[in-house]
Amino acid sequence: MKKRLFLFIFIILISMVLPGCQIIGDRNVGPDNTVQDSERDTATTDESESETQPEMTETQKASETVSSDAPGWYLISENPIISENDVTVHPDGGPGSSHMGDSYTDVHRGTIEKPVYEFSIERVFEQGDVAASGSVRLVWEDPPQVLFPGQKASVSADIDLISSWSVANMTVAFEEIEIMPNYSSPTVIRFTTEEGKNIPRGASFSGSVSMEREVPEGSSGDQRAILISFGNGYGYRYIYEWRE
Numbered sequence: 470m471k472k473r474l475f476l477f478i479f480i481i482l483i484s485m486v487l488p489g490c491q492i493i494g495d496r497n498v499g500p501d502n503t504v505q506d507s508e509r510d511t512a513t514t515d516e517s518e519s520e521t522q523p524e525m526t527e528t529q530k531a532s533e534t535v536s537s538d539a540p541g542w543y544l545i546s547e548n549p550i551i552s553e554n555d556v557t558v559h560p561d562g563g564p565g566s567s568h569m570g571d572s573y574t575d576v577h578r579g580t581i582e583k584p585v586y587e588f589s590i591e592r593v594f595e596q597g598d599v600a601a602s603g604s605v606r607l608v609w610e611d612p613p614q615v616l617f618p619g620q621k622a623s624v625s626a627d628i629d630l631i632s633s634w635s636v637a638n639m640t641v642a643f644e645e646i647e648i649m650p651n652y653s654s655p656t657v658i659r660f661t662t663e664e665g666k667n668i669p670r671g672a673s674f675s676g677s678v679s680m681e682r683e684v685p686e687g688s689s690g691d692q693r694a695i696l697i698s699f700g701n702g703y704g705y706r707y708i709y710e711w712r713e
Contacts, residue, residue, distance in 0.1 A: 542616035542684065542693060542709035549581040550650055552702025571595060575635070579703045584608050586699045590635050603634035605700075612695045612707055616684045624660060624697065625677040628668070637700025638670035641678050646694045650704035658682050687711030 551557065554577045561574065572595045579588040589604035609626040616622050624641050637651070641660035648654050660678035661667060668674050687693070691711040698704045 539617065540686070540713050541618065541711070542687065543712050544614045544707055545692075545710045546708045548706055548708075549583070550702075550704040550706060551581070552577055552579060552650075554702060555579055573600065577701060579699075579701070581699075581703065581705065583705070584610065586703065586705075588636065588699065588701060588703060590701065592635075601634045602632060603636040604631040605629065605636050606631065607639060607699060609639075609697060609705075616709060618684050618686045620684050621680040621682075622660075622684060622695070623677045623679040624695070626668075626674065628674040630671070630673045633671045635701075636671075639668050639674075639700060640698045642696050642698075643680060643684070644694050644696045646692050646706070646708055648694070648696060650696065650698035650700075650702055658685075689713050 554575070556576060556578050573592055576591045576593055577588070578590070579586070586607040586609070587605070588607075589602065591602045592600045594600060606629045607626060609624065612622050612624050622643070626639060628639060630636065642648075642653060643658040643660075645654045645656065648657075653659075658680050659667075660680055662676065662678055665681075668678060688711060693709050693711075695707040695709070696704060697706075
C-alpha cells in the first residue's frame with residue numbers, strides 16, 4: 470500500500486516538473502529566434518528607407534563626407550545689389566530722354582527679399598502717360614555654402630516674365646568680388662544651362678544653371694563671389710573665402 474502511494478506521488482511530481490522543463494526550454498530557444506527576427510526586420514526597414522529617400526546631389530554628398538577643415542571656398546557674407554536707377558535713388562525716375570519732342574523717364578522699381586526678386590519698369594512721358602512697361606518675378610535658391618575644387622556648383626531659379634519690355638535676363642557667374650551686375654572680368658566662370666546656353670531673354674524659365682568649368686583652387690585668404698545678376702542693374706552677391 471505504501472509503495473503504491475509513493476509511486477502515485479512520484480508520478481504526480483514528475484507530471485508537474487516536466488511541463489516546466491518544456492517551458493524553460495521554450496524560453497531558451499525563443500530569445501534567439503526573436504533577435505534574429507528583429508535583425509531581419511531592421512534590415513528590411515533600412516532597405517525600404519534607402520529606396521524611398523531621394524538621391525543626393527554631388528554637392529550634398531561632398532558636404533556630408535568632407536570635413537569642414539577641407540580646402541575650399543567658404544561662404545563668408547552675402548548682400549543684395551540695388552540698381553543705381555531704382556526709384557529709391559531717383560524718386561522721379563531714372564535716366565530719361567525725349568521722343569518726337571516729348572520728354573520721358575524710365576522708372577525702375579526693384580525689390581529683393583531673398584529668395585524673391587521683383588522688378589518693373591515704366592516709360593513715363595512728361596504729361597504722365599505710360600508708353601510701355603515690363604515686369605518680372607523671380608525666385609532663386611542659394612548656391613552651396615562651400616565650393617570644393619573639382620566640383621561644378623549650380624543655382625536654380627523660377628522666372629515668371631510677366632511683360633518682357635526692357636527686362637533683361639538673369640545671369641550667374643563665379644567672379645571677382647568687386648564686379649557689379651552686367652559686367653565681367655577676364656577670370657569669369659559663367660553658369661549655363663545643360664545645353665551650354667544662357668538663360669533666355671524675353672521668356673520665362675524654370676531650371677538650373679551650372680558652372681562651365683570646375684571650381685578652381687585658391688590661396689589662403691583669396692576671395693571670390695558667385696554673382697547673380699537679375700538684370701537691369703540688380704543682383705545678389707555671395708562672397709567666398711579660400712581656406713586651407
